[in-house]
Amino acid sequence: MPDPNTDPAPDARPTLEAVAARAGVSRATASRVVNGGAGVRQPLVDQVRKAVEELGYIPNHAARTLVTRRNGAVAVIIDEPEFRIFSDPFFSRQIRGISRELNAHDAQLVLLLVEGSGDFDRVTRYLAGGHVDGVLAFSLHTDDQLPAIIQRFKVPTVYGGRPESPSEGGPGVPFVDCDNRGGARTAVEHLVSLGRGRIAHIAGPRDQTSALDRIDGYHDVLPDAAPELIAEGDFTVEGGARAMSALLDTCPGLDAVFVANDMMASGALRVLRERGVRVPEDVAVVGFDDMASVAESTEPALTTVRQDVEGMGRLMVRLLMERLDSDTGAWPESVVTPTELIRRASA
Secondary structure, X not given: OOOOOOOOOOOOOOOHHXXXXXXXXXXXXXXXXXXXXXXXXXHHHHHHXXXXXXXXXXXXXXXXXXXXXXXXXXXXXXXOOHHHHHHOHHHHXXXXXXXXXXXXXXXXXXXXXXXXXXXXXXXXXXXXXXXXXXXXXXXXXXXXXXXXXXXXXXXXXXXXXXXXXXOOOOOOOOEEEEOHHHHHHHHHXXXXXXXXXXXXXXXXXXXXXXXHHHHHHHHHHOOOOOHHHEEEOOOOHHHHHHHHHHHHHHOOOOOEEEEOOXXXXXXXXXXXXXXXXXXXXXXXXXXXXXXXHHHOOOOOOOEEEEOOHHHHHHHHHHHHHHHHOOOOOOOXXXXXXXXXXXXXXXX
16 A cells, blocks of 8 residues: 555655655755755765655745746847748757757746847836846847846846947946957958959848947958948848849949858849849858858858857856856856858858
């Protein structure tokens, strides 16, 4: 006959008391183990975990929150229109890296999209409710309200991308970014090495630091480039196509173009093909990001600057978890990852 103190009825949900009895420990000790608390000797931890597995016990989320003071959830906030989030592989790769690392830390991803000023009120209410342990925010713009909201509620945060200023969102808030300026410099130096003498640039929107850093990298190599050789896009395929058309109309003698991301580069290649311009014979093209689904499917295949987008998503989570686990509340250092030129047929 089953022991009523250690074995639940067939249809009953196992209780914490049953776990404690099976493991031969107090209920308080069992609670600390299953809810992530500290201060329990390893042999007892092993006994409790074995009892949890044998009984099929599922920890109570509310109890875990009381013990750890954690919700087990992290908000990922992206200040971009929905169509960009689900059409640009950059975002899917970064979210995939974040999701995988959060899974490894037994934390839930909560995705919050900001498409207009009205969405900031919704985000403010959500953060004020204390529903998440921290925030990962990326694709910020210079007029963004998010840093002020985050600072107001003192939510532990890591930014994806270099903030506009070191104090944005509060002192010491770390970020993860790639070496945008150095990567752009490498791209333009490659075009120069090919003997190209009139190199244009399709830039990203100037309200984002990644675009500004890539413009700076272009100017590092070509400080005297004529202003008409730079056209601004919006990091979308159509934005790249429009910018490429404008450049061909105003600078018909250009022989190369560095494009600030692969999505715009694919639009630029389409326009060049439609205009009868041969790539790379007439115009060499280099992109940025190395989104394989884009760069390997263009015609010709795109030479581009690789950044480890998924790895950067993982790093954002690790920095946040390091902060949450810190006894002192000290922030870890920001991380800038290297880039690499990937040569294909377009340049």
